[in-house]
Amino acid sequence: MNEKPLHASIKEWIARPGDRFEVTVDGYVIDIVRDDVLIEIQTGSFASLRTKLRALSGAHQVRLVYPVAMEKWIVKQKNGGPDEASRRKSPKKGRIEDLFHELVSFPDLILNPNFSIEVLMTKVEEFRHFQEGRNWRRRGWSITERRLIDVTDRRMFRNADDLKSLLPDNIGTPFTTKTLSELSGLSRRLAGEMVYCLHKAKVIGLAGKEGRFKLYSYPARRIQ
Numbered sequence: 001m002n003e004k005p006l007h008a009s010i011k012e013w014i015a016r017p018g019d020r021f022e023v024t025v026d027g028y029v030i031d032i033v034r035d036d037v038l039i040e041i042q043t044g045s046f047a048s049l050r051t052k053l054r055a056l057s058g059a060h061q062v063r064l065v066y067p068v069a070m071e072k073w074i075v076k077q078k079n080g081g082p083d084e085a086s087r088r089k090s091p092k093k094g095r096i097e098d099l100f101h102e103l104v105s106f107p108d109l110i111l112n113p114n115f116s117i118e119v120l121m122t123k124v125e126e127f128r129h130f131q132e133g134r135n136w137r138r139r140g141w142s143i144t145e146r147r148l149i150d151v152t153d154r155r156m157f158r159n160a161d162d163l164k165s166l167l168p169d170n171i172g173t174p175f176t177t178k179t180l181s182e183l184s185g186l187s188r189r190l191a192g193e194m195v196y197c198l199h200k201a202k203v204i205g206l207a208g209k210e211g212r213f214k215l216y217s218y219p220a221r222r223i224q
Helices: 005-014 047-056 096-103 107-111 160-164 177-184 188-200
Strands: 020-025 028-034 037-041 061-077 084-089 115-130 141-157 205-210 213-217
Touching: 005 028, 005 037, 005 061, 005 115, 005 141, 028 047, 037 047, 047 061, 061 096, 061 141, 096 115, 096 188, 107 115, 107 160, 107 188, 141 160, 160 188, 177 188, 177 213, 188 213
Parallel strands: 037 061, 061 115
Antiparallel strands: 020 028, 028 037, 061 084, 115 141, 205 213
16 A cells, blocks of 8 residues: 555554554545544645545544654655765754644544544654755755654544643633734744634634734633
């Protein structure tokens, strides 16, 4: 099934005795079946899983496992071969809120009691090789694969309240995306994706406007 190294390593890391692998359920191939729980591992975009997860969670307990690279080493290989041209630690550090980059594909699914998300905080290696004229953003260096070094933490999100716990304790209400960005240290884009997901999950609600910024409140009700 052309399984990538990172996906395979995570599957091995979370596996338990008695698990069944690559099982077909309701026409879909499932990474791991553990008793009555269907476990899907996704290392990339959630968009491709939208139909599959909605269909399966209608009748089954479904857990989506998603790794976030809190630490990443970039390995550049000579001519795509095994020899390293360089190895350096990326200055970019992932954080658990990166989940919202992908959850925008189906934020309301967390309202389904059959659905849950487990985020793994990881250390990974990202291998790249040079291809002339390709990937101008990385100056011709293309990502060939990612490999798991370690899993440092894990966190389960079973419902909308679990997602709400990622809001800063001191955010107050009402608040704007700008306020969330400033208090949490998130980029404005990621703060916007977080607000979008929490709104769709009915954790927060619109509460008017402050200038050109929308105001949000929680619980999800309009402030009079």
